[in-house]
Amino acid sequence: xxxxxxEIGEGTKIWHFSHIQxxxxxxxxxxxxxxxxxxxxxxxxxxxxxxxxxxxxxxxxLEDYVFCxxxxxxxxxxxxxxxxxxxxxxxxxxxxxxEGASLGANCTIxxxxxxxxxxxxxxxxxxxxxxPDFALVVxxxxxxxxxxxxxxxxxxxxESGFAYCKKxxxxxxxxxxxxxxxx
Numbered sequence: 723x724x725x726x727x728x729e730i731g732e733g734t735k736i737w738h739f740s741h742i743q744x745x746x747x748x749x750x751x752x753x754x755x756x757x758x759x760x761x762x763x764x765x766x767x768x769x770x771x772x773x774x775x776x777x778x779x780x781x782x783x784l785e786d787y788v789f790c791x792x793x794x795x796x797x798x799x800x801x802x803x804x805x806x807x808x809x810x811x812x813x814x815x816x817x818x819x820x821e822g823a824s825l826g827a828n829c830t831i832x833x834x835x836x837x838x839x840x841x842x843x844x845x846x847x848x849x850x851x852x853x854p855d856f857a858l859v860v861x862x863x864x865x866x867x868x869x870x871x872x873x874x875x876x877x878x879x880x881e882s883g884f885a886y887c888k889k890x891x892x893x894x895x896x897x898x899x900x901x902x903x904x905x
Contacts, residue, residue, distance in 0.1 A: 723740070723741045724736075724741075724742045725741075725742060725743050725744040726744055727744045727745055728743075728745070728746050728747075728748075729746070729747040729748065730742070731748055731749045731750035731751070731768065732750045733750055734748055734750060734751060734753070734754070735753050735754070736754045736758070737754060737755050737756045737774075738756050739757045740754055740755075740757060740758040740759065740760075741758075741759045741760070742760045743759070743760060743761050743762045743764075743780075744763075745763035745764075746760045746761070746762065746764045746765075746766070747764070747765045747766065748760065748766045748770075749767045749768035749769070749770065749786065750768045750769070751768060751769050752766060752769065752770045753770075753771045754772045755772060755774035755775075755776070755792070756774045757774055757775045758772050758774070758775075758777070758778070759776075759777040759778070760778050761777070761778060761779040761780040761781075761798075762780045763780050764779070764780060764781075764782055764784075765783045765784070766778065766784045767784055767785045767788065767821070768786045769786055770784050770786070770788045770789075770790075771788075771789050771790065772784075772790040773791050773793075773794075774793070775792060775793040776790050776794055777795070778790070778796055779797070779798040779814070780798060780811055780814050781798040781811070781814035781815060781816050781817060781833060782796045782798065782819070782833075783817070783818050783819065785819060785820050785821040785822075785823075787821055787822045788819050788820075788821070788822070788823050788824075788825070789824040789825065791824070791826045791827035791828070791829065791845065792828070793828050794825050794826065794829045794830070795828075795829070795831065796817060796831050797830070797831070797832055797833045798814040798817070798833045799813060799814065799815065799833065800815060800832070800833060815834040816833070816834065817834065817835055817836075817837075818837070819831075819836075819837045820836065820837060820839045820841075820855070821840070822840040822872060823837045823838065823839065823840060823842070824841075824842045824843065824874060825843045826842075826843055826844045826845035826847065827846070828846045829843045829846060829848070829849065830847075830848045831843075831849045832848070832849060832850045835849055835850070835851060835852050835853070836853070837849065837852075837853045838852070838853050838854045838855035838856065838857060839855040839856070840855060840870065840871070840872045841853045841854065841856060841857045841858075841859070842857070842858045842859070842874055843859055843860075843864060844858070844861070844864075846860075846862070847859055847860050847862065848861075848863050848864055849863075849864045850863045850864065851863075851864075854866075854900065854901070855900075855902075856870055856871070856894070856901040857869060857870075857901075858870045858876065869885075869896065871892060871894060872887070872890045872903075873887060873889040873890040874889075875887050875888075875889050875890070877896075877901070879894075879896045883895055883896045883897055884896075884904060893905075
């Protein structure tokens with residue numbers, strides 16, 4: 723079901739039993755699996771893949787090349803109560819998932835966080851705080867256990883603080899606990 727006032731980019735595929743709500747903007751060449759809900763006013767970039775049974779609630783932004791694994795969960799309210807409903811964008815706490823990040827199956831992203839570029843959230847992790855670019859996190863609550871390249875391969879840094887990824891063919895530098903692409 724696609725509501726009014728929705729933008730869907732060229733080449734995007736949306737599978738059965740999905741709902742795209744009013745004001746949503748979905749980029750080019752995305753794939754949304756079965757039973758995906760895209761909330762009101764959500765922005766999804768280009769080349770995003772959202773696996774089955776994922777709801778992207780209002781307040782969540784997915785940049786280009788984000789991967790959302792099967793049945794992973796976003797939230798948009800920190801203290802939900804049925805008796806005291808908080809409906810409408812003024813209540814929703816923003817979540818940003820930056821370019822190329824991967825969110826593993828059944829992970830939970832608690833609202834109000836930013837997940838950095840090319841970060842990798844392991845299956846079942848519960849993210850309660852910001853994740854830096856290229857970080858690999860697992861567990862409940864999610865904790866960082868390493869670094870990954872743009873292609874998702876684990877990075878092993880030498881004593882000079884450099885690592886090379888054969889798959890992405892890029893060199894990375896770790897300095898002051900921040901990973902950047904090296905020249």
